[in-house]
Amino acid sequence: xxxxxxxxxxxxxxxxxxxxxxxxxxxxxxxxxxxxxxxxxxxxxxxxxxxxxxxxxxxxxxxxxxxxxxxxxxxxxxxxxxxxxxxxxxxxxxxxxxxxxxxxxxxxxx
Amino acid sequence: xxxxxxxxxxxxxxxxxxxxxxxxxxxxxxxxxxxxxxxxxxxxxxxxxxxxxxxxxxxxxxxxxxxxxxxxxxxxxxxxxxxxxxxxxxxxxxxxxxxxxxxxxxxxxxx
Numbered sequence: 001x002x003x004x005x006x007x008x009x010x011x012x013x014x015x016x017x018x019x020x021x022x023x024x025x026x027x028x029x030x031x032x033x034x035x036x037x038x039x040x041x042x043x044x045x046x047x048x049x050x051x052x053x054x055x056x057x058x059x060x061x062x063x064x065x066x067x068x069x070x071x072x073x074x075x076x077x078x079x080x081x082x083x084x085x086x087x088x089x090x091x092x093x094x095x096x097x098x099x100x101x102x103x104x105x106x107x108x109x110x
Numbered sequence: 111x112x113x114x115x116x117x118x119x120x121x122x123x124x125x126x127x128x129x130x131x132x133x134x135x136x137x138x139x140x141x142x143x144x145x146x147x148x149x150x151x152x153x154x155x156x157x158x159x160x161x162x163x164x165x166x167x168x169x170x171x172x173x174x175x176x177x178x179x180x181x182x183x184x185x186x187x188x189x190x191x192x193x194x195x196x197x198x199x200x201x202x203x204x205x206x207x208x209x210x211x212x213x214x215x216x217x218x219x220x221x
Contacts, residue, residue, distance in 0.1 A: 034210075043114075043201050043212030044153070089153065096141045096160065096205055100153040 006101025023090035030092035116213035133202030
């Protein structure tokens, strides 16, 4: 049962462009929404996270937009760089029960 | 992440053999999670422990899989007997107050 749906599956962006990855969730009990970044051969690493009481959170070039009524949230990467090329996972959790999206493989071309 | 250490990094075994994956945590984290990652199914939660007690093992594929957490800093995931479809990367993660810290994973190949 896929509780978190993520799109697109893969994304190619030119250097300097904006990368946008979208996620939707079903369970309204979720109260924590993180994004993870995974490089080949490594485990996922926490990138940025948001709670449903705010609609946006920005950390450097990374921004989460959250729409509670639509049960959707997205990651925006501004001024995308080749070093951002990785797989990105959205997730939703409550009480340590975390469910992940299927992942988006981002490639930033120089 | 240095706070979650998994071993071995790679494991190749023959079908039918027993496989044991290990996870060592930094102290102070109450929860531990085992995930499996494949291209087809992404990251799947297998089981998680809170204060060394299994809380939810509904993700464990079948009885061939078992997990233990004998103390607050160590856990094992055992597959007996292993099958080729068990080939995947297995991650252990701990849970500080917010977010997870993942280990580097164990890549298991069952031939």
